[in-house]
Amino acid sequence: MDTPLDTQAYDGVRHTAPRALATEAVHAGRDDLARQGLHAPPIDLSTTYPSYDSRGEAARIDAFATTGAEPDGPPVYGRLGNPTVARFETALARLEGTEASVAFASGMAALSAVLLVRASMGLRHVVAVRPLYGCSDHLLTAGLLGSEVTWTDPAGIAEALRPDTGLVMVESPANPTLAELDLRAVAHACGSVPLLADNTFATPVLQRPAEHGARLVLHSATKYLGGHGDVMAGVVACDEEFAGRLRQVRFATGGVLHPLAGYLLLRGLSTLPVRVRAASANAAELVRRLAADPRVARVHYPRIGGAMIAFEVHGDPHEVIAGVRLITPAVSLGSVDTLIQHPASISHRIVDADDRRGAGVSDRLLRMSVGLEDVEDLWSDLDGALQRSVSGAGNCATSHNQPAAAARP
Ligand SMILES: *Cc1c(COP(=O)(O)O)cnc(C)c1O
Numbered sequence: 258m259d260t261p262l263d264t265q266a267y268d269g270v271r272h273t274a275p276r277a278l279a280t281e282a283v284h285a286g287r288d289d290l291a292r293q294g295l296h297a298p299p300i301d302l303s304t305t306y307p308s309y310d311s312r313g314e315a316a317r318i319d320a321f322a323t324t325g326a327e328p329d330g331p332p333v334y335g336r337l338g339n340p341t342v343a344r345f346e347t348a349l350a351r352l353e354g355t356e357a358s359v360a361f362a363s364g365m366a367a368l369s370a371v372l373l374v375r376a377s378m379g380l381r382h383v384v385a386v387r388p389l390y391g392c393s394d395h396l397l398t399a400g401l402l403g404s405e406v407t408w409t410d411p412a413g414i415a416e417a418l419r420p421d422t423g424l425v426m427v428e429s430p431a432n433p434t435l436a437e438l439d440l441r442a443v444a445h446a447c448g449s450v451p452l453l454a455d456n457t458f459a460t461p462v463l464q465r466p467a468e469h470g471a472r473l474v475l476h477s478a479t480k481y482l483g484g485h486g487d488v489m490a491g492v493v494a495c496d497e498e499f500a501g502r503l504r505q506v507r508f509a510t511g512g513v514l515h516p517l518a519g520y521l522l523l524r525g526l527s528t529l530p531v532r533v534r535a536a537s538a539n540a541a542e543l544v545r546r547l548a549a550d551p552r553v554a555r556v557h558y559p560r561i562g563g564a565m566i567a568f569e570v571h572g573d574p575h576e577v578i579a580g581v582r583l584i585t586p587a588v589s590l591g592s593v594d595t596l597i598q599h600p601a602s603i604s605h606r607i608v609d610a611d612d613r614r615g616a617g618v619s620d621r622l623l624r625m626s627v628g629l630e631d632v633e634d635l636w637s638d639l640d641g642a643l644q645r646s647v648s649g650a651g652n653c654a655t656s657h658n659q660p661a662a663a664a665r666p
Contacts, residue, residue: 321505327504361507370512376423384407386443388436424450435559456475458590475492476492484529553568555569
């Protein structure tokens with residue numbers, strides 16, 4: 258066998274110098290498998306790890322309590338870490354270009370852990386730019402974890418910083434308007450305050466915020482990373498020092514990811530580049546057609562591309578939701594199939610209506626997560642639903658590509 262030059266130690270296994278994203282997507286977190294005679298990663302469901310050496314175990318617990326570093330050897334107990342979840346964490350860190358990543362039970366659990374890390378250091382003030390995902394906005398606005406938020410636009414960040422500011426939080430492209438901001442300029446404005454960029458929409462395939470100076474990269478892994486609508490998870494990619502603190506908070510507060518979810522996420526990552534590119538091509542084509550459509554008032558699509566689109570209709574957005582047949586009317590995003598939802602009613606309902614509208618989330622805005630279906634089938638479904646939005650529910654049955662029996666009551 259042809260053995261390339263080993264240049265770095267990684268995950269206990271030596272391998273070659275930097276690999277392309279598509280290669281990392283299928284190999285990262287799996288580098289040790291072939292030598293173990295395995296192909297698919299094992300799923301370790303243990304909640305506890307036996308040891309006859311309690312002195313050694315005490316030393317591992319002490320080390321974890323001091324730095325939050327992953328225990329050398331078995332994890333002691335499932336809340337300290339899990340080998341299957343660790344494979345996903347290794348892989349996501351490689352894709353985001355960070356030293357480490359720490360996985361949680363959901364995106365909101367991941368954000369909560371970040372806020373708790375900063376609050377435990379007495380840094381309770383957060384500066385944030387709207388729009389954010391509705392529940393992130395709510396968590397900050399309601400101060401549920403004792404934080405205090407100052408909302409600003411990107412140009413106002415530097416001025417909004419205080420001595421007790423522990424975090425600056427942004428999303429780009431943002432949920433649901435797909436507004437983009439200049440991450441490098443924002444990171445610069447943050448000075449020494451950590452910038453958290455929610456990269457759920459772009460994924461590391463389209464954008465790696467750590468390269469632009471974000472210290473923390475957050476994902477709702479429920480979305481594109483899992484990619485099939487069947488796993489709920491969150492993850493923060495960051496430097497090892499911050500990762501240690503996040504592991505300590507995860508240990509103390511318990512928002513761990515289940516190993517089966519870790520397995521599904523690792524599997525999801527292997528097709529992430531292919532899925533994101535194919536869905537983005539569909540999205541770009543739908544954007545082209547929507548932008549030329551007289552029933553559509555405005556289309557939002559970020560410069561970096563991606564599979565998320567948003568558009569405002571002249572007619573009733575609720576009729577579009579009621580009118581789709583192939584496209585699934587549901588919140589969430591990033592699955593293989595296309596989902597559509599009305600942010601003012603669903604994903605951003607929890608945000609105060611004035612704040613929501615102020616952030617550009619119009620009551621006529623629809624958000625669509627474009628999947629991997631054939632684009633002509635998607636367009637034909639969307640076309641029928643748009644027709645219903647302008648002509649009312651009664652007139653759409655004939656224009657639709659599904660039998661009347663499939664129509665809703
Ligand atoms: C869904 C979402 C979240 C929250 O993640 P959960 O996994 O649902 O907890 C955070 N940020 C963005 C951008 C999201 O779309």
